[in-house]
Each structure stands twice: as structure tokens, then as C-alpha cells.
Amino acid sequence: MNSLTDTYSLSNGLEIPVLGYGTWQVTDPNEAVEGVKAAVKAGYRHIDTAQMYKNEEFVGKGIKECGVPREDLFVTSKLNNTNHGYEATKREVAISLEKLGLDYLDLFLIHWPVVKNNGGDWKKDNRETWRALEELYDEGKLKAIGISNFAVPHITNIMETARIKPMVNQIRLHPGVLQKDTVELSRKHDIVVEAWSPLSPMKHLNEDEEVQKMSEAYGKSIAQILLRWSLQHGFVPLTKSVHEERIQKNAEIFDFELKKEHMNYLDSLTFEDLDKPEDFVER
Template identity: 45%
Template sequence: MINSLQDTVTLNNGVKMPGFGLGVYKVEDGEVATEAVKAALNYGYRSIDTASFYENETGVGEGIRQSGIPREEIFVTSKVWNDEQGYDNTLKAFESSLKKLGLDYLDLYLIHWPVSGKFKDTWRAMEKLYEDGKVKSIGVSNFHVQHLESLLADCDVRPAINQVEHHPHLTQPELKSFCEDRSIQLEAWSPLKRGGLLDEPTIVEIAEKYNKSAAQVILRWDIQTNVITIPKSVKEHRIIENANIFDFSLTEEDIERISGLNINDRSGGNPDSFDV
């Protein structure tokens, strides 16, 4: 478990990744993205998660540069989108993301969704990027157990990360256990269920006990259950508030109550039925 904003989790290839970061899904490109990234980095965040699909890599890269934080201190993630998959297309998509970000390398590159019939060829391209030193770690996003089993049967490099929708209404315990048994780190996108959990009575009650917000309790639950989390915000005060979770600890009973809220309810697509 991490104990500060800049603490890291060691991935299965030895790379150290911050256990808490900023997500920028649906953040407008340009000044909005730049200012959000800059605010996060200036406060002490060291992990930024974007994707080609988000169409804000240019603004994210500008925020990184304007922050003045040395590049080697920042962990940058991007992802290859569904219509960019396949071996050759993935290599091109990576170079495009790198150019938009204005970076020489990525710290983590993910397959955004398990596109049937393509994700294995996509993974071969990811392995080449990794072997060539253009990315420090590679992983997947939105992969169910069956997708991981299929990939692990053929891959040379095991995924370091599986980034999935994960929050108290969608805990995915079987997937989490599968990943833990194979040293694949689980990472949560939409950890607050796009705001849909902030009025959940159990979470509100626990938050009142610690004089914290519902969001802080959920994010604390993430890190105490060893899940990397990347809440999104464009407001500086919220970016700061989200990260102010290292001065209290949830009890085992709190964690069990929060985990017990699982109803397998998604705010995003299901990897088994999403449209490519």
C-alpha cells in the first residue's frame, strides 16, 4: 500500500509506477487539459493517464512541459484505440501519440479494449515497442479473465497493468484475484463511478466519521486494497482534495462495508459487448 502521493508500486518488470495519478478522460484539449495537468503536477502528482481516444494528448504534453517537472520524474500513460489496433497500425498509433505528447518515450502503453481478432497482433506490436525501449511498461485495459487467459497463452511479455472500471459498485473480485495471482497490477478508471457514488449512504456515513469527503473515502479504499487509482478532475481544488487521502486509514470493517456495496453495475461499456 502506498503512503504518500508520490509513493510507487513496483510492476512485474521492476518498473516503479505511482500508485495515484490524474486521469484526463473527457478533458478538453488545449488550455483545459494543460492547466489540469499542470495543477496536478505542481501539487505533487507524478502520474498522468491519457489515451489517443481522449484527443487531448497535445494539451497533456504541454502541461507536462509547462510544469517544469523533469520528464524522468513523471509517469505518462497512453493507450491505443480500437480502430488503431493490429500490428502495423499500433506502431503508427504509438508514434502519433508520442508526437502529440511531445515526448521521447512513454512509461506505460495500454491496449484500450480487447478487440476480438486483433488484440494479439496489437500485443505483438506492444512487445516490439517495449523491446525497442520506446515504452518502459506495457499493459491492457478493460480485459476480462478470458481475454487475459488468451493473451497469456501466447505472449512473450506479460502485461504489467490491467486498467478497468473499478469502484464500490463494480469490484470485480474474480478479475482482481486472477490479476494478483499473475502479478498483473489492477488499476481503476472511473473510481468514483463518474460521481455516482458520492451520495451512497454507507460511504457518506464513513466519510463523516473521518471528516472526509465521499470521494476521499473511495480513493482511500482503492489504495488500501492495492488498486492504483486515477481520478479525473479539471478543477484545481478538486485535484488537491482527491489526493488528500494520506492522513487517515480505513478500518477492515470500513473496507468490508465498502466492498460489500458491489452490485456489478457499470458506468461504462462491458468488454464482452462493447462496440468497436
């Protein structure tokens, strides 16, 4: 990957930019609008939001005001946990499109596989929810459909009945949380893997002498090293900031490459106080 405009091809041929601008925890209306505009100005063409973030309306305003044609942007949203099920999914996707002010979404994901309102049967719940997404995909309202936080059992369940297989799985990935089995199975099914919270280990790595040496050697910040690590693993990292300078800096990760020994070192790290994958499957 050499530039912010590089893409991966999803299984249906749709191109997804290799770095995304995330909007998780951006609830201030002005910050959401201006953050999207700053990201697009910096060259990002991939914008990620979710019903759960409660900012789709403001993200949509930022998209409208950013000065780049809609067709040049890749916009993702995700299904809220209270909206699972065939009928609810159909209804709520329409609401998301209305809030965002868009005719279609480039990607829509089931946000969590196991939720509190599914009557205790997450397998049936996910299959019915997925059936609705398949139909919305057929209608052209969703250009790609996928999953988020799905581990091996959840992926396997979907694949058993899916008419259209998931194209993306967005999961937590960074040094200390590798989710190797989930990544392997996703790739087996030609599912592109996105990485949320790619900068989570920052507080630990600020104290790590080896990583400090890397930062000096490459002339890059630890955040840039973490995002580059994600890219070199073939993930699509989603990074969030509301500060224009930091948004720009997070995109400056295409002019260096981490050496194999540095990748291996980052892969080997563990952090006791970080959530484990099993801690963020059910919501």
C-alpha cells in the same frame, strides 16, 4: 501507502506511482494543459491519457510546462480502437509520442480487447497488437506495456502467446463493480491493477447514511473515502478533475485508513443503474 510519492513495482522493476491523474473527457485544450500542471503542482507524478481522449497534444503541453523533469513523471497512453493490428499499432504509437512531445512513454495499453474493426477475431487481433507492443518495448519507446478493460478470457488469450507478459490491467473498479475474477487473475500473473472511474458511485453514496457517518468520522469527503478504498485494495486509482482545489483534495488520502468494517461495507454495496463489467468490454 503513506504518500503521493509512493510506488508499486511493475514486473519489470519499473516504479508506478500509486495515484494517477486521469484526463478522460478533458477535451478543452486549456483545461487539459492547466489540469496537468495543477496535478503536478499538487504532487502527482502519474499522468494518464489515451488516443481516444483526443487530448494527447494538450496533455503533452502541460507536461512540457509543468516544471518537473520528464524523467520524474510516469506518463501513460492507450491505443485507439481503430488502430488495432501489428502495423497500425507501430504507426500509431509513433503518432502518440509525436503529439505528446515525448521520446518514450512509461506505459502504453491496449484500450479495449474487443473492437469493431478486428474482422470478428478478437483473439488474433489482440495477439498481433500485443506483438507490436512487445517490439516497441524492446526498442525502449515504451518502458512498460499493458492492457485495459481485459477480462479473464482476454487475459488468458494474451498470456498464451505473449513473449512479454502485460504489466498493468486498467479496469473499472469501485464499490458496486469489484471484478473479483479479473483482479485475481491479473494478480496471479503479477499484473498491477489500475482503477478507472473510482468515483462513479458518488451520486449514490451522497444519500447513504453509513457513508455519511464515515465521512464525518474520518473528516474526509466521500471522494476521498472512495479513493482510499481503492488504495487499500491495492489498486492504482486514476482520478480526474479540472479544478485545482479538487485535484489537491483528491491527493489528500494518505493521512487516514479505513477500518475493516468500513471496507467490508463498501465492498458489499450494489447499484442497479451502474454498468456491469460485461457492458464495457466491447467497443
